[in-house]
Amino acid sequence: MNKKGKQLLSELEEIVLLALIKLGSESYGVPIHQTIEDASGRFISIGSIYAALDRMERSGFVTSRMGEATSERGGRAKKFFKVEGAGMLALKEAERIRRAILPKRRLLPVEGSVE
Amino acid sequence: MKKKSRRQKLNQQTLEFNYHVSRFSGERSGEQAHYWQRRELLFNEQELLAERLRLTIEVRKFNDEMRKWEFSKPTMQALMDYYRTHDFEKDLCPQPPRSAEYIAYLFLSRTDRETLLGDLAEEYPVVVARFGLRGAKIYFYKQVLTSIWPLVRKAVIKWGAFGWVVELIRRISS
Numbered sequence: 001m002n003k004k005g006k007q008l009l010s011e012l013e014e015i016v017l018l019a020l021i022k023l024g025s026e027s028y029g030v031p032i033h034q035t036i037e038d039a040s041g042r043f044i045s046i047g048s049i050y051a052a053l054d055r056m057e058r059s060g061f062v063t064s065r066m067g068e069a070t071s072e073r074g075g076r077a078k079k080f081f082k083v084e085g086a087g088m089l090a091l092k093e094a095e096r097i098r099r100a101i102l103p104k105r106r107l108l109p110v111e112g113s114v115e
Numbered sequence: 116m117k118k119k120s121r122r123q124k125l126n127q128q129t130l131e132f133n134y135h136v137s138r139f140s141g142e143r144s145g146e147q148a149h150y151w152q153r154r155e156l157l158f159n160e161q162e163l164l165a166e167r168l169r170l171t172i173e174v175r176k177f178n179d180e181m182r183k184w185e186f187s188k189p190t191m192q193a194l195m196d197y198y199r200t201h202d203f204e205k206d207l208c209p210q211p212p213r214s215a216e217y218i219a220y221l222f223l224s225r226t227d228r229e230t231l232l233g234d235l236a237e238e239y240p241v242v243v244a245r246f247g248l249r250g251a252k253i254y255f256y257k258q259v260l261t262s263i264w265p266l267v268r269k270a271v272i273k274w275g276a277f278g279w280v281v282e283l284i285r286r287i288s289s
Binding site: 029045046055 | 211226227229230231232233234235236237238257258261262263264265266268269
């Protein structure tokens with residue numbers, strides 16, 4: 001495992017990475033924001049998502065490309081993101097650490113979960 | 116030449132006015148197509164039908180009101196000028212608050228600003244449809260103000276505090 005894979009992810013970075021995996025190729029600001037807000041039920045600023053994505057881009061976990069400008073966005077371009085191998089490794093590492101600390105994962109039951 | 120009666124004059128003016136209004140509506144229909152496409156995505160069919168019906172009734176009421184009045188030539192001219200020059204598209208498609216955009220312009224780099232404001236502009240009509248214009252404005256301001264700090268912190272880490280302050284002064288003075 002390379003050094004990048006060993007880097008620990010923050011809670012928001014982990015959630016954003018999971019949202020990117022869920023959305024696939026159509027991962028840009030609005031759907032990422034909506035996915036995270038729907039899942040968490042909390043207000044999250046788009047700026048904090050972009051800051052997390054920028055940190056992960058510098059770490060090599062994700063890559064970005066600029067899309068075309070559209071009229072519904074006031075002539076502004078979309079920025080698409082994609083999870084790279086290092087990002088997947090970082091997610092696996094976070095999961096491995098969780099399992100190492102709590103092997104049987106006996107956490108408090110979450111509302112709506114099937115135990 | 117036979118002199119026109121008051122009724123004939125009134126009918127002629129009404130016809131002329133309706134012609135200009137319809138011509139104006141015809142010119143605007145193309146521009147409004149994009150607006151309706153967006154609204155159709157936001158509203159369900161029943162709500163859309165209700166809104167169209169309401170607009171139709173408003174137009175009919177307006178036309179009925181016009182027929183009651185006999186306008187003098189300058190008044191007619193002023194009314195027609197208003198309908199020609201007024202930006203109805205702006206009334207129908209609400210625009211995000213300019214001052215919030217300016218705040219983003221002051222504090223954020225070009226790339227951050229474009230992506231953030233683009234996303235907020237894309238969300239704006241949806242928020243307007245759900246919470247009204249006032250609620251949407253508050254949401255827009257809240258998003259911009261809470262987004263500034265994470266993005267500024269990112270820029271400060273990248274460029275250093277001094278570099279960011281120099282950039283900020285350059286933006287404010289330009």
